[in-house]
Amino acid sequence: MTDQTKAYDHVIEVKGLKTQFGDFVVHENLDINVRSGEIIGVVGGSGTGKSVLMRAIIGLKRPSAGTVRVFGEDYYKADDKAREAIEQRWGVLFQGGALFSSLTVAQNVMAPIREHLNLSDELAKDIAALKISMSGLPEDAGAKYPSELSGGMKKRAGLARSLALDPEIVFLDEPTAGLDPIGAAKFDELIVNLKESLGLTVFMVTHDLDTLHATCDRVAVLAEKRVIACGPLDEVRKTDHAWIQEYFSGPRGRAALAVKAS
Numbered sequence: 001m002t003d004q005t006k007a008y009d010h011v012i013e014v015k016g017l018k019t020q021f022g023d024f025v026v027h028e029n030l031d032i033n034v035r036s037g038e039i040i041g042v043v044g045g046s047g048t049g050k051s052v053l054m055r056a057i058i059g060l061k062r063p064s065a066g067t068v069r070v071f072g073e074d075y076y077k078a079d080d081k082a083r084e085a086i087e088q089r090w091g092v093l094f095q096g097g098a099l100f101s102s103l104t105v106a107q108n109v110m111a112p113i114r115e116h117l118n119l120s121d122e123l124a125k126d127i128a129a130l131k132i133s134m135s136g137l138p139e140d141a142g143a144k145y146p147s148e149l150s151g152g153m154k155k156r157a158g159l160a161r162s163l164a165l166d167p168e169i170v171f172l173d174e175p176t177a178g179l180d181p182i183g184a185a186k187f188d189e190l191i192v193n194l195k196e197s198l199g200l201t202v203f204m205v206t207h208d209l210d211t212l213h214a215t216c217d218r219v220a221v222l223a224e225k226r227v228i229a230c231g232p233l234d235e236v237r238k239t240d241h242a243w244i245q246e247y248f249s250g251p252r253g254r255a256a257l258a259v260k261a262s
């Protein structure tokens with residue numbers, strides 16, 4: 001445990017969160033804590049606010065009530081300098097990768113390095129090459145443009161960019177959506193390997209039951225505007241709630257469990 005992690009119990013601590021768009025309330029009195037070094041999967045029906053929750057934590061959707069503490073600091077009360085320091089300690093993989101289409105993969109990965117670190121071009125290039133290889137892309141992918149990549153390669157390129165600044169937390173929004181089952185399983189493996197080798201904390205929004213089983217230490221279920229259950233998957237799936245039962249014990253849930261058991 002580093003000195004920086006001693007000052008707080010949870011790397012992310014969300015308390016009493018309320019978010020809304022006009023009169024439409026997405027979250028109300030939502031609490032969620034994320035432990036350092038865990039992979040937490042956030043699940044819930046369509047429109048329950050998984051992506052909005054992630055956006056509220058990373059500063060893209062200002063809550064109307066509640067607190068969001070990251071690395072022990074109240075993100076929305078922090079001054080610009082403190083907020084930027086927090087932001088440099090996380091990386092984000094948005095759905096679809098959100099790569100700059102006019103830049104090559106290497107240039108995409110270098111973008112946050114150029115923005116935040118005062119490094120020579122040569123060093124930035126070396127770091128980008130390292131992140132590209134850590135993300136499981138071949139070396140020549142660095143020179144390619146996003147339009148030349150498959151869906152799975154785009155995700156890996158987005159992941160490489162999210163790792164550019166050596167983050168402590170990585171946020172993943174539906175990382176395996178749109179991937180074939182083999183590509184998705186490989187991506188799951190990559191996430192677990194990165195967590196283990198880098199000590200990353202991973203906050204992942206997903207619909208993918210196989211990914212939950214393969215990667216997550218804990219699962220948080222969003223429903224009724226808040227987190228209704230949070231814990232290891234084996235505990236959460238026993239919760240007596242209609243959506244949870246349908247999701248985890250329906251045909252797809254049972255199939256994912258069977259794969260895990262085999």
Ligand SMILES: Nc1ncnc2c1ncn2[C@@H]1O[C@H](COP(=O)(O)OP(=O)(O)OP(=O)(O)O)[C@@H](O)[C@H]1O
Pocket residue numbers: 021026044045046047048049050051052053
């Ligand atoms: N910019 C916005 N303006 C207005 N409403 C929004 C906006 N973004 C999200 N919402 C609404 O907030 C609710 C939660 O959206 P969110 O994208 O977080 O859901 P989700 O759980 O991630 O859904 P899905 O699983 O379908 O991706 C939805 O009802 C959505 O329509």
